[in-house]
Amino acid sequence: MLAKDSEVQVIPLGGLGEIGKNMTAVKYGDHILLIDCGLAFPEEEMMGIDFVLPDYTYLVDNQEKVQAVLLTHGHEDHIGGLPYFLKQIKVPVYGSRLALGLVERKLKEHHMERDIDLRPVKPRDMVEIGPFQVEFIRVTHSIPDAMAIAIHTSLGTVVHTGDFKIDHTPVDGDIIDLHRFATLGEQGVLLLMSDSTNVEREGYTLSEHLVGRSFDEYFLAAEERIIIATFASNIHRLQQAILTAHKYGRQVAVAGRSMVNVLAVADELGYLNIPEGMLIELDEVDRLPNNQVVILTTGSQGEPMSALTRMAFGEHRQVEVLPGDTVIISATPIPGNEKLVSRIIDQLFKLKAKVIYEGSSDIHVSGHPSQEELKLMLNLLRPKYFIPVHGEYRMLKKHAELAQQLGIPEENIFVGEIGQVFSFTSQNGRITGRVPAGRVLVDGLGVGDVGNIVLRDRRDMAKEGILIVVLTMDKQTHQVLTGPDIVSRGFVYVREAEVLMEEARLKVVSALEKCTSKGNCGWSYIKQEIKSHLGKFLFEKTRRRPMILPIIMEVDKSIASTKMD
Numbered sequence: 169m170l171a172k173d174s175e176v177q178v179i180p181l182g183g184l185g186e187i188g189k190n191m192t193a194v195k196y197g198d199h200i201l202l203i204d205c206g207l208a209f210p211e212e213e214m215m216g217i218d219f220v221l222p223d224y225t226y227l228v229d230n231q232e233k234v235q236a237v238l239l240t241h242g243h244e245d246h247i248g249g250l251p252y253f254l255k256q257i258k259v260p261v262y263g264s265r266l267a268l269g270l271v272e273r274k275l276k277e278h279h280m281e282r283d284i285d286l287r288p289v290k291p292r293d294m295v296e297i298g299p300f301q302v303e304f305i306r307v308t309h310s311i312p313d314a315m316a317i318a319i320h321t322s323l324g325t326v327v328h329t330g331d332f333k334i335d336h337t338p339v340d341g342d343i344i345d346l347h348r349f350a351t352l353g354e355q356g357v358l359l360l361m362s363d364s365t366n367v368e369r370e371g372y373t374l375s376e377h378l379v380g381r382s383f384d385e386y387f388l389a390a391e392e393r394i395i396i397a398t399f400a401s402n403i404h405r406l407q408q409a410i411l412t413a414h415k416y417g418r419q420v421a422v423a424g425r426s427m428v429n430v431l432a433v434a435d436e437l438g439y440l441n442i443p444e445g446m447l448i449e450l451d452e453v454d455r456l457p458n459n460q461v462v463i464l465t466t467g468s469q470g471e472p473m474s475a476l477t478r479m480a481f482g483e484h485r486q487v488e489v490l491p492g493d494t495v496i497i498s499a500t501p502i503p504g505n506e507k508l509v510s511r512i513i514d515q516l517f518k519l520k521a522k523v524i525y526e527g528s529s530d531i532h533v534s535g536h537p538s539q540e541e542l543k544l545m546l547n548l549l550r551p552k553y554f555i556p557v558h559g560e561y562r563m564l565k566k567h568a569e570l571a572q573q574l575g576i577p578e579e580n581i582f583v584g585e586i587g588q589v590f591s592f593t594s595q596n597g598r599i600t601g602r603v604p605a606g607r608v609l610v611d612g613l614g615v616g617d618v619g620n621i622v623l624r625d626r627r628d629m630a631k632e633g634i635l636i637v638v639l640t641m642d643k644q645t646h647q648v649l650t651g652p653d654i655v656s657r658g659f660v661y662v663r664e665a666e667v668l669m670e671e672a673r674l675k676v677v678s679a680l681e682k683c684t685s686k687g688n689c690g691w692s693y694i695k696q697e698i699k700s701h702l703g704k705f706l707f708e709k710t711r712r713r714p715m716i717l718p719i720i721m722e723v724d725k726s727i728a729s730t731k732m733d
C-alpha cells in the first residue's frame with residue numbers, strides 16, 4: 169500500500185465531454201487545489217434554466233482539504249460558478265487583477281465581497297500553498313491576462329494550459345511566455361492538461377490583430393452609423409473598435425449590461441486605452457451626425473433579450489437600426505445558436521442595414537488554439553502523461569490522437585469523464601476511482617431545486633400545453649358544488665374549440681359520477697380518474713397529450729353554515 173502523498177490525483181469536475189463549467193481538482197496528500205470554477209449555459213431542452221454549475225458534492229465532503237481556487241482567466245465558463253461555490257466553501261481565490269475584478273463584481277451582486285479573500289497574481293509569480301508551489305504563466309486568449317498554471321509537487325509538475333492561443337501579435341503586446349513553457353518541458357512535466365476547443369481545425373488560429381485591420385476597412389467605407397456586436401468580455405476587440413473609431417473621428421456608445429460592466433471593470437483596472445471624451449451615453453447618440461457614431465453592443469449570439477436583438481426588432485428604448493447603418497457581427501455562433509443569429513441577420517437586412525458577419529469577411533478570430541499550436545504546446549512541454557480538457561468527447565479524442573502522433577504513448581493519454589479520479593506517481597498513471605459529478609441547475613434564485621421531473625413537466629407543457637380542471641366538492645356528501653370548469657393554455661384556441669371543451673367538461677362530469685357511484689371518493693383517486701378519462705378523450709380527438717392538472721377544493725358545508733349563523 170502506497171503512502172497517501174506518494175501520488176498526485178487529478179479530478180475533473182467539469183469541462184470534460186462538454187464545453188463549459190470548467191473545474192478541476194488537484195489533490196496531493198490532504199491538500200486540494202481547484203483550477204477554475206465556471207458555469208455553463210443551458211441547453212435548449214433545459215427550459216427556464218438560467219445556467220448550470222458543476223456538482224460540488226466531492227468538495228463539500230472534503231472541504232477541510234480545499235486550500236484555494238486558482239483562476240486561469242476571467243471568462244464565465246471559468247469564474248461564473250464562484251459565488252455559489254464560495255457560499256459553501258470559503259477559500260482564497262488567486263487570479264489576475266482583471267479576473268479578480270470581474271469576480272468581485274459578481275460577489276457584490278451576491279453581497280459577499282467582504283467575506284472573500286481575493287489574491288491578485290501576475291505571470292511568473294510563484295506562490296506557496298500547502299505542499300504546492302504554484303506558478304502562473306502568461307498565455308494569449310480572447311481576454312487579457314489569461315494564464316496557464318503549473319503546480320509543482322514533490323512527485324512532479326502538473327501543467328494546465330487554461331484557454332489559450334499562440335498569438336504573436338496580440339493587441340496588448342503581452343505575448344505568450346513560450347520560454348517558460350520550454351523551460352518547464354526541459355525540467356520535466358509529469359502531466360499536461362490542454363485546451364481542446366479548436367482541435368478540429370488545421371493550421372494556426374489567426375491573430376486578433378487581423379480583426380483590427382478589417383475594422384479599419386469597414387470604418388473607412390461606412391457612411392452612416394456603425395454598430396458592432398461582439399462578446400462582452402473580448403476587451404482586445406473592444407479596444408480595437410475604440411481606437412479605430414478614434415482614427416475616423418467617431419465617438420463610441422455602449423449597449424448591453426454585461427458589456428457596460430466589463431468595460432467599467434477593465435477601464436478602472438487600466439486594461440483599456442480610451443482617448444479622452446471618446447465614450448458617450450447611448451441617449452447622446454441621436455445628437456451626433458450618423459457618421460460620427462459607433463455603438464458597441466452585446467447580442468452577437470442572437471440572444472433574444474440582448475441589446476442587438478432589441479435594436480433590430482424596434483424594442484430598444486434608445487437605439488433603432490436605420491437604413492444604411494453598418495452592422496458588424498464580430499463573433500461566430502456558438503453551436504446551437506446558429507438559428508438565433510441568422511434570424512437577427514435576416515432582420516437587419518430587412519431594415520436595409522449593411523450587415524457584415526462571419527462567412528463574408530475577417531471580422532472574427534477564435535481565442536483557442538488550432539492543431540499546429542496544440543502540437544507546439546505538447547512539444548514544448550513534453551509531458552509524461554496527458555489529459556485533453558475543455559472539449560466535447562470527439563475533441564478530447566482528436567486531441568489524444570494528436571498527442572499520440574507526437575510520440576506520447578497511448579497508455580499515457582487519458583480521454584476522461586468528469587468525476588473520474590486520475591492518479592499519478594512518478595512511475596505510473598491510472599484511473600483509480602470515481603467521485604460524484606454532474607450538473608446542478610440554477611433557476612432564478614434556486615440552486616439545484618429544479619431536477620429532472622420539473623424539467624420534464626416544463627417540456628410537456630411547452631410541447632402540448634396545459635389543461636386545468638377546477639371544481640369544488642362537499643366534504644361530507646362528495647357532491648359537486650361548483651364546476652367542473654376547464655381552463656387551458658397552449659393547448660387549443662378555446663374560442664374555436666367550444667364544442668371540444670364542452671365535451672371535455674362532460675367527460676370530467678361522468679368520471680366524477682363513476683367515482684361517487686363506486687363510493688370511491690378519495691382525492692388522489694378522483695384526480696387520477698379525471699386525468700386518465702380526460703387524457704384519453706383528448707388524445708382521441710386531437711392526438712395531443714396536454715398536461716392535465718385537476719384542482720379539487722373541498723368545502724365543509726356544515727362549518728360554513730355554522731359560521732353564517
Ligand SMILES: [Zn+2]
Pocket residue numbers: 241243309331
Ligand atoms: Zn476562455
Ligand SMILES: [Zn+2]
Pocket residue numbers: 190243245246331558
Ligand atoms: Zn473556456
